[in-house]
Amino acid sequence: MNNIYFIIIAIFCMIFVFVNVRKKKFSISESFWWMVASFVMLLLAIFPYSIDYIAKLIGVNYPPSLFFVLCIIFLVAMIFRNSKRISAQQEKIIELGQQVSILKAKVEEDKNSKR
Amino acid sequence: MVFIYKQGKQPCFFYENWLISIIIYYIISVVIRMKKDKVLFVIPAYNEEENIEKVLKEIKRDVHYADILVINDCSKDHTEEIVRKNNVHCISNVFNMRYAMAVQTGIKYACENGYDYVIQFDADGQHVAKEAEKLYKHAKETKCDIVIGSRYLKDLGYPCPFFRRVGTKLFEKIIKIFCHKRIADPLSGFQCLNRRVIERYAKMGNYPEFPDANLIIEMLRSGYTVEEIPAKMRLRDAGESMHGGIIKPIKYMIQMFYNIFFILITCPKKKVKTDE
Numbered sequence: 001m002n003n004i005y006f007i008i009i010a011i012f013c014m015i016f017v018f019v020n021v022r023k024k025k026f027s028i029s030e031s032f033w034w035m036v037a038s039f040v041m042l043l044l045a046i047f048p049y050s051i052d053y054i055a056k057l058i059g060v061n062y063p064p065s066l067f068f069v070l071c072i073i074f075l076v077a078m079i080f081r082n083s084k085r086i087s088a089q090q091e092k093i094i095e096l097g098q099q100v101s102i103l104k105a106k107v108e109e110d111k112n113s114k115r
Numbered sequence: 116m117v118f119i120y121k122q123g124k125q126p127c128f129f130y131e132n133w134l135i136s137i138i139i140y141y142i143i144s145v146v147i148r149m150k151k152d153k154v155l156f157v158i159p160a161y162n163e164e165e166n167i168e169k170v171l172k173e174i175k176r177d178v179h180y181a182d183i184l185v186i187n188d189c190s191k192d193h194t195e196e197i198v199r200k201n202n203v204h205c206i207s208n209v210f211n212m213r214y215a216m217a218v219q220t221g222i223k224y225a226c227e228n229g230y231d232y233v234i235q236f237d238a239d240g241q242h243v244a245k246e247a248e249k250l251y252k253h254a255k256e257t258k259c260d261i262v263i264g265s266r267y268l269k270d271l272g273y274p275c276p277f278f279r280r281v282g283t284k285l286f287e288k289i290i291k292i293f294c295h296k297r298i299a300d301p302l303s304g305f306q307c308l309n310r311r312v313i314e315r316y317a318k319m320g321n322y323p324e325f326p327d328a329n330l331i332i333e334m335l336r337s338g339y340t341v342e343e344i345p346a347k348m349r350l351r352d353a354g355e356s357m358h359g360g361i362i363k364p365i366k367y368m369i370q371m372f373y374n375i376f377f378i379l380i381t382c383p384k385k386k387v388k389t390d391e
Contacts, residue, residue, distance in 0.1 A: 091320055097209045098220040101186075102227070105206040 006045035013038035037074060152231040154181040154251055157221030159214055160238035161188040164197055167238050171201050174236070177244040181251075184224060185238070188217040219322045222308070226317035233308045242305050246346040250307040253344050260312045260339040261331070263298065264305035264346030282368065286328040293379060294335040298343055301328040305346060312339060325367060329374040336382045 017034050020026040044051060044067075055063035156174055160167055167185065174183055185198045189211040198205040206220060218235060225233045232254060234247050246264055254262045266275070267283065279302075286301045304327075308316070312334070316322065323329055335341055 094212055094216050095320075097212060098216065098223055101206050101208045101220060102224050104209070105204070105224075109204075 003045050003048050007042065010038055010042035010045050013041060033074075033078065151180070152255065153229065154178075154232045154234065155221075155225045155228075155230040156181055156183045156234050156236050156247070157186065157218060157225065158183065158236045158238045159186045159188055159217035159221065160190065160194050160198075161211070161214075161217075162190045162192050162194065163238040164190075164192045164194050166240040167194055168197055168201060170236070170238055170240050170244075171198070171203055174244045174247075178248050178251075181234070182230075184221055186217045186221050188212060188214075213324065215322060215324050215326045218326065219316065219319075222313055223317045226313050230313065231310050233313055235304055235306045235308070237304055241348050241350070243347050243349065246305070246348075247307070249344065249346070250305070253342070254307045254309055257342065258309075259342045260309050261334060261341045262307040263300060263303050263331075263341065263343045264307075264348075265298075265300035265303055265343045266346070266348050267299045268343055268345040278364065282364075286371075289375060290328065290332060290335070294332060296335060296341065298331060298341065300343065301331050305348070315339075323374055325371060325374075327371065329371060329378055332375060333378050333382055336378070336384050 014035065017026070017031050017038060021028055021031050051067050052063045055061075055066045058066065060066045156178075158167075158170065171183060171185075174181070183203045185194075185203055185205045187195045187198065187205055187207045189208050195205055195207055206224060208217060208220060212220070222233060232251055234251060236242050236247060242264070250262045250264050253259075283300060283302055287297070287299055290296060290298050290301060331341055
């Protein structure tokens with residue numbers, strides 16, 4: 001009976017992601033991995049012994065540790081992806097700022113010369 | 116040009132006209148040499164209302180042929196108004212981008228408007244305008260890409276804090292080991308760049324946050340020539356230094372070493388062409 005709670009939580013997560021995408025607070029491409037994560041959570045809630053099976057396949061003695069390792073890998077990958085994007089966007093913002101300031105100066109100069 | 120045909124002979128275009136073409140070539144080369152270089156002073160300024168007016172007046176007096184561009188890095192005081200009052204071109208950054216990005220804004224402006232030389236100058240009154248002229252003339256005569264005005268090449272009586280001296284020595288050693296060139300003051304912000312370097316800097320996506328020793332190593336490694344001449348400098352009159360405090364210099368050093376490490380790995384070494 002325990003896994004019914006987890007099924008409810010997983011479905012709730014999926015709905016949460018979905019609602020956020022519908023409200024346009026979250027882009028579709030960005031939400032993909034979170035959707036996948038909540039789907040995996042749902043699968044694990046329905047078939048809780050699958051993680052034991054995979055652990056036996058790989059050769060991990062204590063199955064829950066495999067689950068934690070997978071979670072950590074997922075989170076670190078997401079953080080790395082985010083910080084990669086942040087630096088790319090930082091570069092773009094600075095480029096934009098520089099261009100805007102040059103253009104602003106040019107426009108003001110034109111205005112002054114027309115007077 | 117006239118083709119002259121003679122019976123039984125090949126058309127001797129070259130033989131008849133070589134004198135004229137040499138004369139035309141000579142005239143063109145003279146005209147090109149007569150064309151004056153456009154020189155731009157790039158002065159990034161952040162909260163420098165006390166110093167900037169003096170600096171601008173000094174440049175106008177000593178280097179009258181150069182254009183001046185002040186990049187107001189979103190100052191909180193009246194820097195922009197003072198600059199405009201002095202009839203100097205001013206770009207106001209939309210947000211505060213720190214020193215390096217402000218300099219890059221100026222370099223981009225120079226690239227768009229076809230300037231041949233850019234002189235990076237400080238707004239705090241440390242640099243002397245007459246020395247800037249020396250840098251520009253040296254760059255023009257030797258045709259090297261970057262000329263650095265150095266405080267330490269000759270002992271010109273510039274007093275400086277102990278830690279800064281140690282840091283400078285360290286970077287000098289690093290450049291000496293990896294690029295086989297002695298640059299005594301790689302942390303100097305007083306540089307003269309020619310057109311080739313301007314174009315490269317303007318297109319550089321990842322312009323470093325502190326463009327000092329790491330940028331010099333990168334340029335040396337990719338085949339640009341860097342030279343150094345001694346330049347007098349004053350002590351700053353007012354305002355705060357960029358590298359003040361205790362934590363900032365440490366952060367600066369760590370970031371610098373990391374940058375240099377990266378450049379040494381990623382930037383392959385090219386042989387520098389020497390005319391000798």
